[in-house]
Amino acid sequence: MTTPSTGPIACRACDLHEVCRLGGLIALGDRNGTHRTGALRTLRAGTRLYRAGEPAHSLFAVRQGMLKTVEVGTDGEERIITVNTPGDVLGTEAFGRRMYSHDVVALQPVVCCELPLSLLSEQYSRVRELAAALINLLSRASAPRAALARGSIRERVAGLLLELARRFEQRGLDGRRFSLGMTRQEIASLLDTRIETVSRMIQKLHRERAIEITGQQVTLLSLKPTG
Amino acid sequence: MTTPSTGPIACRACDLHEVCRLGGLIALGDRNGTHRTGALRTLRAGTRLYRAGEPAHSLFAVRQGMLKTVEVGTDGEERIITVNTPGDVLGTEAFGRRMYSHDVVALQPVVCCELPLSLLSEQYSRVRELAAALINLLSRASAPRAALARGSIRERVAGLLLELARRFEQRGLDGRRFSLGMTRQEIASLLDTRIETVSRMIQKLHRERAIEITGQQVTLLSLKPTG
């Protein structure tokens, strides 16, 4: 599946919006606020945005497509920690450590905005509102997230589908019908289980008429949190 | 078990240190930097520091004792998301949302420092270094943490013990011999498993001479990540 699961989102639906606006990176007077002056970066499916330990120079905002944040265990196995959807900001840990803490890889063709840290740190010492906007951005990211790798397999799979739906909706995309954007293997890694188990549960939800599914294309019909 | 698992840590070992220093909350000239001018707050075991949805007014730094960050499911069951040890900063999500996002409860008698947000926001608009220190603090908190509720039960239990050891050591406390600070039930909740399973694994590690254990008092002997 090499098509992006989503079209590009509008700047105003992005977590980085306020920071861009105050940094003068979005041209004024644009109705959607989608005309930007900052750098765009495109990635093909499977390519890395950055890797753990690498010196950090930029913050990124996902505009289109999905990425995975992964960790490589002692055995060399890759474990997916989170998936990143349009509107997410990546690399926020770079302010403190000066280096990225995980590998981030495109699941599909991805377009994201790149903001050099140098530009930000230079500006936030002058523009008070920009410092406040950065503090807000980081603050929201610092709340512990609900873990997807907990509870029964049914809860995990349903949890992932509902989480993706919630995210897409929040960004102005379709939350009822969307692409998973990842293979069963990647879902299994994210949910800390096995590919066969994921497949079986997806089919089960399908038989129960809770979802429609063809490959990676999902439609939520009557899926509920505890189901 | 109503005794705190640790003595108080030094200010210089705390994540909030730089913010306090720049905010003028630590009196200068103190060798240890432990003489503070901010407000202290003490909690008895089982009492709440704050709860989800409550309007946020302060940031907290743990000085002594441990706390749990919990989430209450639809069924009313409490699930522990993280445990918080001395030096940790709590409530950082408050900058963005103006309210706390989880319940935080003392596992033992706890002493923590309280920093009113009003005081911080007032000062960081004047003191540039303080804004930078806050951005650093939040930045470090925004990196996804390694999940303890993944892998086999052995990996989870060993992971918890090693994580606690790492934290205590980092804060200048004893990382080889310490108190778990929580019941088996609470460990089970944190690791997404059952109390009996936790008990059995702890006993197994004991029989294998990887740890010493009496109640909540642990000594690490030869415990390794993958065991």
Added chain:
DNA sequence: CGAAAAATTGATCGACATCAATCTGTGTGG
């Protein structure tokens, strides 16, 4: 079309959950 990757499906096994009983420690009131 044909090769390779992804996904589904089935059979069997094992780790952890569940149910149940006992043990241990701690605080309380007689």
Added chain:
DNA sequence: CCACACAGATTGATGTCGATCAATTTTTCG
């Protein structure tokens, strides 16, 4: 002080969900 109650912890027997092994089927892509 001791008997008692109660919560926490341990231990055992059994059941079940998800892992593992294995074989197809479906989809993707050159």
